[in-house]
Amino acid sequence: MEGLTKNETIDLRRMHIGKSCALFFAHDPIKIVRAKGQYMYDEEDNEYLDCINNVCHVGHCHPHVVEAGSKQMQILNTNSRFLHDNIVKLAKRLTETLPSELSVVYFTNSGSEANDLALRLAKHHTKQSDMIVLEGAYHGHVISLIDLSTYKLDDMKDGVHNKPKSVHMVACPDIYRGKYRDDEHPKEDLAKLYADDVKELIDVIHNHGDTVSGFIAESMQSCGGQIIYPDGYLQKVFKHVHDAGGVTIMDEVQVGFGRVGNHMWSFQDQGVIPDIVTMGKPMGNGHPIAAVVTTKEISASFASCGAEYFNTYGGNPVSCAIGLAVLDVIELEKLKENALKVGNYVLVKFRQLMDKHQIIGDVRGKGLFVGLDLVKDRKTREPASEEAKYVIARLKEEHILYSRDGPHRNVLKMKPPMCFTEQNVDHLCEKLDMIFKEIKSGQVKLDANNSSSAIEEPPLKKLCTGIGIDTSVLNGTKQS
Numbered sequence: 001m002e003g004l005t006k007n008e009t010i011d012l013r014r015m016h017i018g019k020s021c022a023l024f025f026a027h028d029p030i031k032i033v034r035a036k037g038q039y040m041y042d043e044e045d046n047e048y049l050d051c052i053n054n055v056c057h058v059g060h061c062h063p064h065v066v067e068a069g070s071k072q073m074q075i076l077n078t079n080s081r082f083l084h085d086n087i088v089k090l091a092k093r094l095t096e097t098l099p100s101e102l103s104v105v106y107f108t109n110s111g112s113e114a115n116d117l118a119l120r121l122a123k124h125h126t127k128q129s130d131m132i133v134l135e136g137a138y139h140g141h142v143i144s145l146i147d148l149s150t151y152k153l154d155d156m157k158d159g160v161h162n163k164p165k166s167v168h169m170v171a172c173p174d175i176y177r178g179k180y181r182d183d184e185h186p187k188e189d190l191a192k193l194y195a196d197d198v199k200e201l202i203d204v205i206h207n208h209g210d211t212v213s214g215f216i217a218e219s220m221q222s223c224g225g226q227i228i229y230p231d232g233y234l235q236k237v238f239k240h241v242h243d244a245g246g247v248t249i250m251d252e253v254q255v256g257f258g259r260v261g262n263h264m265w266s267f268q269d270q271g272v273i274p275d276i277v278t279m280g281k282p283m284g285n286g287h288p289i290a291a292v293v294t295t296k297e298i299s300a301s302f303a304s305c306g307a308e309y310f311n312t313y314g315g316n317p318v319s320c321a322i323g324l325a326v327l328d329v330i331e332l333e334k335l336k337e338n339a340l341k342v343g344n345y346v347l348v349k350f351r352q353l354m355d356k357h358q359i360i361g362d363v364r365g366k367g368l369f370v371g372l373d374l375v376k377d378r379k380t381r382e383p384a385s386e387e388a389k390y391v392i393a394r395l396k397e398e399h400i401l402y403s404r405d406g407p408h409r410n411v412l413k414m415k416p417p418m419c420f421t422e423q424n425v426d427h428l429c430e431k432l433d434m435i436f437k438e439i440k441s442g443q444v445k446l447d448a449n450n451s452s453s454a455i456e457e458p459p460l461k462k463l464c465t466g467i468g469i470d471t472s473v474l475n476g477t478k479q480s
């Protein structure tokens with residue numbers, strides 16, 4: 001079975017891997033065989049610039065992380081029911097990066113497990129189960145989280161899985177194309193308008209005789225289309241939720257560990273202290289480790305329910321050695337500072353592109369979490385979804401891995417490994433400039449079938465079939 005050809009890999013995958021298990025670029029997938037830093041390599045050793053991998057946070061296969069994991073594997077790996085230094089050392093290091101109130105850690109193996117446990121903690125602490133969530137949210141793949149992830153719930157067409165009554169959606173504070181827009185309301189009113197919706201929802205829940213267990217949201221919403229909340233939004237929401245006896249859960253699975261640039265945790269940028277924080281993806285640089293961090297009081301409420309919490313792999317010595325090594329690299333290589341510097345550079349360069357290309361309606365971001373909202377018309381802000389699809393397919397041809405997201409799939413989403421450089425940004429912007437020019441030239445046919453899958457992008461040549469386009473234009477050799 002060694003050394004399968006790409007086609008053999010695809011055939012075996014078709015035969016043995018569930019159809020719903022998604023692939024990037026599903027119509028023309030890439031077989032990645034190795035990676036280093038912010039670069040990935042396919043089976044023919046073609047190099048791709050990785051702009052989407054927020055999992056391999058400190059750079060693919062970082063030697064310090066690889067060494068920490070392999071060293072510990074040679075000594076001991078076992079379940080977390082034995083005393084071991086790594087788990088307590090990692091808990092201490094993590095809590096040192098958080099506000100002092102957040103001092104108790106539960107280790108898990110995935111972001112979904114972490115969020116599921118967070119819901120359990122909230123439930124035991126408040127003795128309630130009604131949750132408030134943002135529209136467009138994604139918090140994980142287990143049933144409890146699909147229940148509150150409209151991002152996925154909305155895709156389910158068979159009517160089997162529906163949103164339970166205990167889940168309450170509220171408008172996502174997207175000031176560009178949400179319920180309250182910055183071209184319709186004074187900017188300084190937006191946080192209050194969106195937060196007042198939460199207050200109104202709480203009143204409705206109370207009027208039905210129910211009580212709120214909590215509010216869960218990402219500190220910046222990623223799947224919703226790289227949404228940065230208006231300043232003060234979370235402070236106001238937290239007050240309403242606390243006044244109603246609920247707890248606040250901040251999901252930092254995508255946006256934590258310094259990605260925001262000016263802080264280790266994105267919620268800090270909004271000046272709030274949540275009751276529960278969940279973290280995952282970047283935590284193990286690709287190795288499955290995640291965590292929930294909470295207060296002594298909430299942890300005590302959970303303990304008082306009498307049930308033991310046991311997670312076989314959560315907090316095992318190898319995962320924790322890796323988690324410690326990731327924190328080392330973030331500190332030693334000043335990756336948080338790099339995210340701020342390079343992230344600000346991205347914003348400058350993207351705004352320069354915006355001056356040249358009407359298709360860019362909005363540039364938004366913090367640190368290395370940036371979105372380009374593509375529009376057909378800057379005034380109406382009509383989403384340019386097919387154009388976004390084209391850009392992603394073209395970037396792939398230029399060996400740049402990028403993704404698009406948001407309810408209309410028109411937001412180009414950047415969340416690269418944190419070692420991304422200004423040279424990488426220059427290279428990306430050069431290619432984006434070229435591709436936007438292609439679109440402007442009208443020489444390319446856009447695919448009107450804006451597939452709902454977040455990862456299916458047809459090969460570009462297919463997008464152009466039937467209309468006699470000279471595809472060398474698409475390779476950048478001919479530009480209009």
Ligand code: PMP
Binds near residue numbers: 109113218222280281
């Ligand atoms: N929360 C957020 C915000 C996520 O983006 C994800 C994964 N995309 C999860 C939770 C779930 O994490 P996992 O896939 O590790 O279970």
